[in-house]
Amino acid sequence: QKEVEQNSGPLSVPEGAIASLNCTYSDRGSQSFFWYRQYSGKSPELIMSIYSNGDQEDGRFTAQLNKASQYVSLLIRDSQPSDSATYLCAVYDYKLSFGAGTTVTVRA
Amino acid sequence: DVKVTQSSRYLVKRTGEKVFLECVQDMDHENMFWYRQDPGLGLRLIYFSYDVKMKEKGDIPEGYSVSREKKERFSLILESASTNQTSMYLCASSLSGGRGFEQFFGPGTRLTVL
Numbered sequence: 001q002k003e004v005e006q007n008s009g010p011l012s013v014p015e016g017a018i019a020s021l022n023c024t025y026s027d028r029g030s031q032s033f034f035w036y037r038q039y040s041g042k043s044p045e046l047i048m049s050i051y052s053n054g055d056q057e058d059g060r061f062t063a064q065l066n067k068a069s070q071y072v073s074l075l076i077r078d079s080q081p082s083d084s085a086t087y088l089c090a091v092y093d094y095k096l097s098f099g100a101g102t103t104v105t106v107r108a
Numbered sequence: 109d110v111k112v113t114q115s116s117r118y119l120v121k122r123t124g125e126k127v128f129l130e131c132v133q134d135m136d137h138e139n140m141f142w143y144r145q146d147p148g149l150g151l152r153l154i155y156f157s158y159d160v161k162m163k164e165k166g167d168i169p170e171g172y173s174v175s176r177e178k179k180e181r182f183s184l185i186l187e188s189a190s191t192n193q194t195s196m197y198l199c200a201s202s203l204s205g206g207r208g209f210e211q212f213f214g215p216g217t218r219l220t221v222l
Contacts, residue, residue, distance in 0.1 A: 034210075042215075043213035043214065044151070045213070046211070088151065095153060095166065096141075096153070097153070097167075098143075098150045098151040098152075101150055
């Protein structure tokens with residue numbers, strides 16, 4: 001079983017809609033959770049970090065963590081064409097493990 | 109400005125060649141990492157280092173070795189390149205800490221082994 005699994009996508013949403021990305025992880029000892037964004041041909045860059053159960057908001061992005069269910073999600077509100085990218089879920093426990101990524105396309 | 113640089117953006121090598129990929133960071137970070145990225149498989153950790161002259165195996169170390177002689181430099185070595193090592197290689201660095209800190213990535217090296 002893969003350590004970090006993401007909904008496979010691709011995900012296509014209209015401009016202004018909410019994009020919802022999901023991630024599950026297998027290691028209950030995981031301490032920290034991250035969402036990275038990767039534009040085509042570019043390197044990943046961090047957009048959200050979350051460490052405790054609940055919601056973490058930053059602008060149009062909200063990360064949600066449920067450790068009991070071993071589940072992390074990312075919501076992108078008011079999606080813009082510039083949000084079109086691959087989103088990588090990453091889980092930290094001594095080392096960082098990445099999911100395969102979900103590609104999001106925002107239709108203008 | 110935070111910066112991680114990698115020696116080449118594109119590299120073409122022959123099967124059996126010894127290949128060196130260099131990574132340099134200017135942020136005084138303790139931790140450095142080498143990943144490879146393949147379609148559908150995401151980022152997979154090859155090796156990492158939490159201090160100078162220290163290295164630890166990641167999830168897929170077979171066929172690779174690393175060297176960290178200075179804090180700012182982390183080298184990935186393919187002792188005898190094979191076609192299944194054709195991939196995008198990404199270097200990253202971060203501060204140390206129990207919670208795990210943001211990893212800053214270099215631009216990547218696309219390696220093709222013929």
